[in-house]
Amino acid sequence: MTTPTDTAAAAAVPVRRRRPAGWLAVAPLLAFVALSFGAPALAMLGGAFTAKDPATGATSYTTANFTASLHGAYLTALLGSIKLSAVSAGIAAVLGLLLAQAVVTSRFRALREAVLTASGVLANFGGVPLAFAFVATLGNSGVLTGRLGLARDGWDLYSFWGLTVTYLYFLIPLMVLTVTPALDGLRSQWREAAQNNGATGAQYWRHIALPVLAPSLLGGLVLLFGSAFAAYATAAAMVGSSVPLVTLQIADAISGNVLVGQENVALAMSLDMVAVACLVMAVYLPLQRRSARWLD
Secondary structure, three states: OHHHHHHHHHHOOOOOOOOOHHHHHOHHHHHHHHHHHHHHHHHHHHHHHHEOOOOOOOOOEEEEHHHHOOOOOHHHHHHHHHHHHHHHHHHHHHHHHHHHHHHHHHHHHHHHHHHHHHHHOOOOOOOHHHHHHHHHHHHHOOHHHHHHOOOHHOOOOOOOOHHHHHHHHHHHHHHHHHHHHHOOOOOOHHHHHHHHHHHEEEEEEHHHHHHHHHHHHHHHHHHHHHHHHHHOOHHHHHHOOOOOHHHHHHHHHHOOOOOOOOOOHHHHHHHHHHHHHHHHHHHOOOOHHHHHHHOO
């Protein structure tokens, strides 16, 4: 016999309803990611540790591909990519910060919207169109090269510094997009408190603004480095093999332009790039989380 107490107890027990598992909603996305990224990654990983005997056609597992990828011209190309990425990212970070600060402090809302919209477009403008634009503008027979007499001053677009200037075209807008939200997060009360205590503008930036912005700035610098490090089409169309870069070296090894049978060395160099990218993300993600805690 059911008593009022049992009825009340039964009513107090929450009824658990079955809900469809949340992972079912993202199953198509996971399948797409596994097919688009997982399968090529596994193929690259397997090929990087495989060597093929050109005489017999037999394959064997070895680390010789990685050894070759870290010596000679391959190592020079890897270091060249790191140097180019670091230099261009450093310059773009400084110029992007100055431009973003000018936009944030501007009284003209239309200017801010125009700069941010243009940055969103230019940050994704690269490849062969960007190379053609710079060749037509600053190449040996470019419009500005002839009008400004840059050739007499030793300007060469098809060099390390020429490629650096080209990379700045899309890295500076990317830095503007990255650091603008952080600049917007700076409280006006902090500047007012600093001024009330007799701090100058330089002291405010040195002791308050820059320490708060440091995670965002470093995160943006790392993001710029990764973008420049992975760029291929612009350099391939503009400088060819005159500037040693790992992406160009991989393309040459795959196509057999260097030595026949070096395809697996190209896969090993690709894994070297993946390792550098993982280091970049390992630095970027903690900095992003720390910046979000400061500026929320």
